[in-house]
Amino acid sequence: MKMKRFFVFFALTVLAVGCSTDKKAYSVVKPIAVEDAVAQRGIDQCMALWRPEDGTQAEFEAFVREWLAPTPEVRRVLYDKLAHALEIFNTQQNQLTIALSRPTILAEGEPGAIDYLLSSYDAGAHHSDDMFANKVAFITILNFPHYTLAEKNQLGPQWSRLEWAYARMGDLYTDRVPAQVQQRVTAARSAAEGYVDTYNIRMGHLLTEEGERLFPEEMSLLSHWNLRDELKSNYADVPHAREKQEMIYQVMERIVTQTIPAAVVNNPAYDWAPVSNRVWKEGQEVSLPAEGEVRYSHILNQFHAFRELDRWCPSMPTEIARNFEGSLEMSDQEVEDLFVRFVSSEEVRKVGALIAERLGRPLRPYDIWYDGFKGRSAIPEEQLTAETRRRYPDAEAFHRDMPRMLRNLGFDPAEAQFLADHIVVEAARGSGHAWECLGRTEPARLRTRIGPDGMDYKGYNIAVHEFGHNVEQVTDLYHIDYYTLFGVPNNATTEAMAFLFQARDLQLLGYGRQQMDDNATLDIFWGMYEIMGVSLVDMYTWRWLYAHPAATAAELRDAVLAIARDVWNRYYAPVLGTEDSPLLAIYSHMLNYPMYLPNYPVGHIIHYQLEEHLRRCGSDAAFAAELQRIYRQGRLTPQAWMQGAVGAPISVDPILSAVRSILK
Ligand SMILES: [Zn+2]
Known part of the structure; x- marks a missing residue:
């Protein structure tokens, strides 16, 4: 996990990147024609955002005459000043957020209610409004117009670094x-979040058809993550393992079909037999109404809110476009093609057959969560924990060791020291994260969980992942040539760097040179298979919504179930059996973060592509140098970045071929 990518960029990009303004539907001023194509683009885009309160036609024309840079030299000076200002805004807003959220994030005493209120303050919330009010936003658009994703991918190969920097300025x-x-939009999302956060199943009140209870009385599991994790834990040799898995599967089906009785959710007053869907209160059978369509009304409410947003984003007039072309910077078609190639591959069938062989039974739909590919490390976890506790009794000890870890990976000593000097390590309340630096006066922050006895192995493994994020953050900010190019193309690309580090955690403890472990690869592969399926259901759901804007929640429910069954029958039933399972509609992210799921598998795809490329490096030093060269490209589009990194577009072939060679 990493936090706070593109503070200012982010606020704009997530909601509306690329709302380029070629269409004149909202403009209140008349067009001005000029000779220069870039200038014309800037004028047109300004015009589309100009409102009556910004000035009259004459004032608009005067504005253009005053602020359109007459020469490349003047334009360059303007870029430098705007980029410098942006770095100052980002840094100051970041510092404000870091300071105010400190009590709720760091392990430094109990935070009070006021701390949570202060930490949710968004220092950048009014930045855009302010910049439009003082005309800085218009001056930026006028001189550095926006290019669509397709234009960036098409023109990018011919652009200089400065032209790329100008194009990124145009995304602001x-x-x-x-x-x-x-x-x-925020209200609809918060409502969905509230629904997701309180949707607990009282496991101690679930009954088999024989009236038996399989789970402890007090067990309460959040849908769907806790249900899934409990299902996974029953791959171990524990009593009633299969029965428990079957029951959880049944509960999940009742949730997605919404046949679950609404009153049993989060409520210990009822006993519920999910197979026959019968309910008892104090031993008396009662009849309760099904939840119906509440789950899907949360998706629908967000859809309606996004439709309002659409009309303010003429060139990305759907949430699908804003999510894929905007945030991920890959089109939904590109992502769909990658996923379909993967989920329909021969390798998926073969790994499925391997799992069936290991389980000694035909597969069931819930085996998409098979948990048996464990790291093959011969070292017991207790021994590793003893080692990490000894090395890292506190945050500072981890920080002191960073230069050595980086040298171990092949970084040259001076660069290793430079990176460590620009990362602060802090003990966190939660499981940790990497908080990025946004200006070249502040450090990146590694927040990690350290128990009273020091860092255990699980905490260490996560800390190494976050350390990878921090190295990326410092590398592509402090060594970048133009500020608007700092960072990485999308979340998936920063995850790739974190995975690269995490996959070498034992090497960093001194257990010898480490490559990706076969079991870890199979584990990731099977996890990708699962999440690509739920991603496809999520994506197809949003396409359906845009094709049926007047749908009711009940119609949406039926459509999602039909989509989930169709994806299942095409790509999952051939591997796991059971036609028509709606299981792939169970992900809670579908409700509160529409279309976010594809980020996870894309991160792994990019990771494997980098692993395959870096394997060809002859030495540790060459590995580290190549890694830094790749990340110093900064924030190109993902395809341009990958082309520059490995000389090929983003592809699932490296992970498929890795699995093929393991299966041999
Ligand atoms: Zn991460």
Whole structure:
């Protein structure tokens, strides 16, 4: 996990990147024609965002005459000043957030209610409005117009670094969403989040058809993550393992079909037999109404809020476009093609057959969560924990060891020291994260969980992952040539760097040179298979919504179930059996973060592509140098970045071939 990518960028990109303004539907001023194509683009985009309160036609024309850079030299000076200002804004807003959220994030005493209120303060919330009000946003658009993803991918190969930097400047102020439209989106998401966060199943009140209880009285599991984790834990040799898995599967089906009685959710007053769907209260059978469609109404409410947003984003007029072309910077078609190639591959069938062989039974739908590919490390976890506790009694000990870890991976000593000097390690309340630096005066922050006896192995493994994020953050900020190019193309690309580090955690403890472990690869592969399926259901759901904007929640429910069954029958039933399972609609992220799921498998795809490329490096030093060269490219588009990294577009072939060679 990493936090706070593109503070200012992010606020704009997530909601509306690329809301380029070629269409004139909202403009209040008349077009001005100029000779230069870039200048014309800037003028047109400004015009589309100009509102009556910004000035009259004459004032608009005067604005263009005053601020359109007459020469490349003047334009360059303007870029430098705007980029410098952006770095100052980002840094100051980041510092404010870090300081205010400190009590709720770091393990430094109990935070009070006021701390949570202060830590949720968004220091950048009004940045865009302010910049439009003082005309800085218009000056930026006028001189550094926006290019769509397709244009960036098409023109990018011929662009200089400076032209790329200008194009990224053009991503800053691409829309002007009215506050109440934004608030509606936020409210719909918060409502979905509240629904997800409180949807617990009382496991001690589930009954088999014989009236037996399989789970402890007090066990309460959040849908779907806790249900899934409990299901996974029953691959171990424990009593009633299969029965428990079958029951959880049945509960999941009742949730997605919404036949679950609404009153049993989060409520210990009822006993519920999910197979026959009968309910008892104090031993008396009662009849309760099914939940119906509440789950799907949360998706629908967000859809309606996004539709309001759409009209303020003329060139990315759907949430699908804003999510894929905007945030991920890969089109939904590109992502779908990658996923379909993977889930319909021969390798998936073969790994499925391997799992069936290991389980000694035909596969069931819930075996998409098979948990048996464990790291093959011969070293017991207790021994590793003893080692990490000895090495890292506190956060500072981990920090002191960073230069050595980086040298171990092949970084040259001076660079290893430089990176360590720009990362702060802090003990966190949660499991930890990497908080990025946004200006070249501040460090990146590694937040990690350290128990009273020091860092255990699980905490260490996560800390190494976050350390990878921090190295990426410092590398592509402090060594970048143009500020607007700092960072990585998308979340998936920073995850790839974190995975590269995490896969070498034992090497960093001195257990010899480490490559990706076969079991770890199979584990990731099977996890990708699962999450690509739920991602496809999520993506197809949103396509269906845009094709059926007047749908009711009940119609949406039926559509999602049909989509989930169709994806299952095409790509999962041939491997796991059971036609028509709706299981792939169970992911809670579908409700509160529409279309976010594809980020996870894309991160692994990129990771494997980098692993395969870096394997060809002859030495540790060459590995580290190549890794840094790749990350110093900064924030190109993902395809341009991957082309520059390995000389090929983003592809699932490296992970498929890794699995093929393991299966041999
Ligand atoms: Zn991460």
